[in-house]
Amino acid sequence: MPSGEPFTNDQHRDIERVIEVAGTETGLRYSVYVGAVDGDIRDAAEGMHAHFGAQADDTVLVVVSPGDRLLEIVTGEAAARRLSDRACALAALSMSASFTGGDLAGGIVTGVRMLAEAAGHPV
Secondary structure (H helix, E strand, O other), rough: OOOOOOEEEHHHHHHHHHHHHHHHHHOOOEEEEOOOHHHHHHHHHHHHHHHHHHHHHHEEEEEOOOOOOEEEEEEOOHHHHOOHHHHHHHHHHHHHHHHHHOOHHHHHHHHHHHHHEEEEOOO
């Protein structure tokens, strides 16, 4: 594993798996970025989200900057219709609690699951 890699291979697979399952169950696209961000995390996350282009509308992006102890969730317009601010805040709170306990991967897995459950199945 490269120096500085925050996840073991098993943790990486768990995160990939939860993203895939969440996407299949909800019809939304989920993406997670873990790493340093420059400047304001909200601005950085919105900039990353914009790079999804035409797919940004139904994309949920979770940005985690462990070194700064920051977390941001950005949703596209279609995703936002299915994920309330409250649902995102609850997922963020759960993730933050796991991160504080030293479980970065587990927090991400739990948070993505919570977001998928809140979004529900496509109509």
